[in-house]
Amino acid sequence: MSLASDKAASQSLSYSSGPTDKPIWTVTLGALAEIQAEIFGDRTALAFPWQNERRTYRELFLRGNTIAKALVESGMQYGDCVGIFAGNCVSYLEVFLGASFIGCPVVVLNSNYTPSELEFTVGYSGEYDSHISTCLLR
Amino acid sequence: MMQSQSEVQLIILDDENYALQNSAATATFKEFFGRGETSQLTEADLSAKKALVRASDIINYQFTSGMFTACSIISSDT
Numbered sequence: 001m002s003l004a005s006d007k008a009a010s011q012s013l014s015y016s017s018g019p020t021d022k023p024i025w026t027v028t029l030g031a032l033a034e035i036q037a038e039i040f041g042d043r044t045a046l047a048f049p050w051q052n053e054r055r056t057y058r059e060l061f062l063r064g065n066t067i068a069k070a071l072v073e074s075g076m077q078y079g080d081c082v083g084i085f086a087g088n089c090v091s092y093l094e095v096f097l098g099a100s101f102i103g104c105p106v107v108v109l110n111s112n113y114t115p116s117e118l119e120f121t122v123g124y125s126g127e128y129d130s131h132i133s134t135c136l137l138r
Numbered sequence: 139m140m141q142s143q144s145e146v147q148l149i150i151l152d153d154e155n156y157a158l159q160n161s162a163a164t165a166t167f168k169e170f171f172g173r174g175e176t177s178q179l180t181e182a183d184l185s186a187k188k189a190l191v192r193a194s195d196i197i198n199y200q201f202t203s204g205m206f207t208a209c210s211i212i213s214s215d216t
Binding site: 026027028029030063065066067068069070071072073074075078081086089091092096098100101102103105106107108110117121124 | 151191193197200
């Protein structure tokens with residue numbers, strides 16, 4: 001790379017824009033995951049090297065469906081909150097998707113919260129039926 | 139109202155031993171996932187539940203680091 005192009009790259013903004021002639025999609029995450037599974041199917045959607053785990057778009061969609069069913073079987077309904085108190089891992093994203101498929105907002109609980117911060121956050125979230133956790137009670 | 143801790147279902151993602159040694163309300167992720175795999179819910183039932191969801195629904199609560207005076211709410215269509 002030349003000095004001029006190096007300079008141009010270093011001065012470019014972390015900003016990009018796309019066409020503006022078409023309206024932004026209004027679509028649920030569940031519908032988007034299904035569309036992506038149909039279009040991209042066996043392409044890798046995510047990789048977690050430290051867990052040695054990968055998911056294709058189709059796997060992500062199907063496992064999201066299974067988690068949505070598991071949440072329903074656990075008594076969760078549209079509008080109930082699902083809390084996640086965990087570090088980055090593949091199941092974190094799968095739970096996020098599965099919950100969104102059936103309209104359960106995910107409450108992201110920072111694993112660095114102090115007990116009082118955690119208490120506030122959980123209380124604010126109102127109805128609190130399921131709690132996906134790595135270490136809440138350790 | 140927030141439920142008491144004893145009523146909260148705990149799903150442990152990464153520590154099966156912890157889950158196995160604790161109360162019946164605590165499950166491993168594998169057990170939790172199994173509930174979905176063995177569910178009697180049909181695809182039509184699931185589709186009906188998905189149909190309730192609107193793009194403008196809240197999808198995620200995120201609390202900012204300086205928080206406890208404010209929080210961000212992200213919905214599907216933002």
